[in-house]
Amino acid sequence: xxxxxxxxxxxxxxxxxxxxxxxxxxxxxxxxxxxxxxxxxxxxxxxxxxxxxxxxxxxxxxxxxxxxxxxxxxxxxxxxxxxxxxxxxxxxxxxxxxx
Numbered sequence: 868x869x870x871x872x873x874x875x876x877x878x879x880x881x882x883x884x885x886x887x888x889x890x891x892x893x894x895x896x897x898x899x900x901x902x903x904x905x906x907x908x909x910x911x912x913x914x915x916x917x918x919x920x921x922x923x924x925x926x927x928x929x930x931x932x933x934x935x936x937x938x939x940x941x942x943x944x945x946x947x948x949x950x951x952x953x954x955x956x957x958x959x960x961x962x963x964x965x966x
Contacts, residue, residue, distance in 0.1 A: 868898040870920045872943075872952060877908040883947045884924050894949065903953050922952055926964060940964040 873890030874882035882894060895915050896906045909915050920939045923930060930940045941961040946952045955961050 868919050869895070869915075869917050870898060870922060870956070871895050871909075871912050871915060871918050872922045872949070873912075873924070874908075874949075879906055879949055882949060884922070884943055884952060886924050887928050887930075898953075898956070901957055903949075906949075922956070922961065926962060930964060934965075 872894045873885055873887050874892050874894045875885045875889070876882050877892045879894070882892070885891075892908045892910065893912045893915065894906065894908055896903045912918070912921070918936075918938050920941060921930070921933045922941045922943050924942070925944055926942045933940055941956070941963055943952045943955060943961055946955050
C-alpha cells in the first residue's frame with residue numbers, strides 16, 4: 868500500500884499530521900508486510916505517483932481531489948505522529964471516509 872500524510876516538517880520522528888491546507892510536506896511511505904518502508908518527504912502530493920491511500924487529520928477536510936483519483940481517504944483524528952498513525956493503520960483503527 869502506498870500512503871501519504873500531510874505533515875508539518877520533514878523529520879520522520881518529529882513530524883505531526885496537520886490539516887491538508889497547512890501541510891508543509893507530504894510524507895510518503897509503503898506498507899510492506901505490516902511495516903512501513905521507503906519513507907520520503909515531498910513538497911506536493913501531486914508529484915507522487917501511484918498513491919493508494921491518504922491519511923488526513925479530520926473528516927471535515929476537503930478530500931475530493933483524492934477521491935476523484937480513486938485514492939482511499941482515512942482519518943487519524945487522535946493520532947499525531949507517524950509511529951502512532953502506522954500502528955492505527957495496521958490495527959484498522961482509522962476512520963474510512965470511503966464508506
